[in-house]
Amino acid sequence: MNTARLKKPVFVVGHPRSGTTLLATVLGRNSELAMPPETQFFIENCDFGDGVLSESNARLILNRSRLRDLHLDEEEVMGCFLNSDRKLVSLFEIIIDRFRAKFGKARAGEKSPFHLFYSRTLLAHFPHSRIVCIERNGSDVVASLMRMPWSHRKFSRHVFDWCKSIEYANTLEAEFPDRFRRVSFEKLTRDPKSQLSEICAFCDLEYQDQMLTPSESETIPEWERDWKGAAFMNIRPKETVGEEALSFTQRAIFRTFANREMDAGVDRRDLATVREMIMAWVLAWPYHPKIHPYLQRARARFGL
Template sequence: MFESDRPIFIIGCPRSGTTLLQLMLHSHPRIAVPPETRFVIPAYFHRKVYGDMREPENRRRLAEWIATGKGTKFHELGLDPQEFVEEAVHAPGSLGSVIGTAFAAYARRFGKPRWGDKRPSYFQHVGTLRRMFPDAQFIHLIRDGRDCVASLKEMPWYRGNVYTAVANWAEAIDFGRRHAAELPKDSYFELRYEDLTADPEGALRALCTFLGEEYDPAMRDPREVASIAVPPHKVWHRNTHREVTRSRVGSWANRLEPWEISLCETVLGERLTALGYELSGAPRASREHLSAYRSAAARRRRVRWKRQARDRISRLREPGPVAAMLTRYQRLHCVAV
């Protein structure tokens, strides 16, 4: 039987349970999913700085930035930086190959043949990720938007407010609808957090079928790997060190102010009901709150449009090959030219 070596990406609005899903997948005997790495998308958007990846010295410069650059989380992979750099220098000559080499090395650390990556904001960058990893599979984890907003409000690292949190969830769902319509069925899978926590085995069996993997019972209880795959300083993920629970499902009712519930249900109501979530019947949000939300959403759109415009210009003169040449599919279809 053919064993898949396709990369796996977990996407979704922040605070959707993506870390729990990361650990569940990392508990599979064939799949390794590290903590958030934070070098994939920056490496792509700065690819002109490093030049043509067919040149070994350019691969070295990029690999050294991945391993030691400010802002990357390479150190949390538990890999030897110099060993990774040398492996990347000898990797195939493309941007995706250098980046993929880091993940492949992480998977080997656990004796596993397949790797994944988790970063909620990847929902905005599926097209970019497919440029680098054309055979990638994407798992979109969806959680009740009101619970996501309530949780984001409480995070010490979250720099936004209720309005940006609402906009973030709306964007994740809208991007997801687009991905579901455009991507091949074997490349995109949606899973609700509420279903995952209500019936972990049933949800994970369906997910494994999508991934082309055999279900493993260890995935149901990922606490064993939490100490390895979740950095200790991320105290907001403390629940991942416990058994899977539904204690936070629907907790938005006690964590959001009445006006915040109104805002969520006014703005997100159609999306929530389409995904099977019931509305509370809260009154319509005030004009003031809706205006503040629209301003926040517009700012996010402008930032995204500017980034996309810059990337369209960059694509006119690529510095070198982008697609990885590491998996079976990639080696057959992605040739450095």
């Protein structure tokens, strides 16, 4: 049975609006590494499970809009797939490998923010892979998400989801220290050459100066460039301005619910006051990290 085997793939994950596109674009400028557009492969196709995929379901997956952004030859991909074990993760590997071959590079990877929660699947199927999780100041992340045309406007849910991402990344880095690495968006934009050199070393890539030279990239499809176009430009330090864009109530909710996830060195004045904690509990208690998991289980049990 002939299956594609990616050589040391690199996966970029992290919470949305944390710099995943920037990091993937920069890595994709390396002469050895192909980085396709975001696929959201496992998020969009998780309902297929771990069983054998039918040919019709494989074609259905290949015709999803995000996979069409890769501009692959469907019949070529299907030929490889039908000669594989026909599992979902094998189809993913074939897709990424065909994209690699299209650009004539030795290695490939992929960037989908919420593939963070499929990291164990990636690490198990790709034993020589590396996962880089980029993290950004939470208030900046949430403030940015609240402005995105494709995002919902539930502030408390954004805060809860960001906390969950940070917590899960901490767990993975502790469990797989040689294969999963958390990096800081702020450090990357403040000292890009040094930080990128460390990331390349972790991924067993040679750092190349061209990675910091702005250029067109296959990583960002045309329809996403309105909100991802900055990834084409020079990397510049980004000031932490998120809390300035938040209302008093939003700051109270963020500081109360995200206390554990805020940097250990944060000025204590940035943590929640008693007044803010009371306000957050009153206005957004369903999304408090100590309560929300119980509500989720109750909804699942009673079909709410």
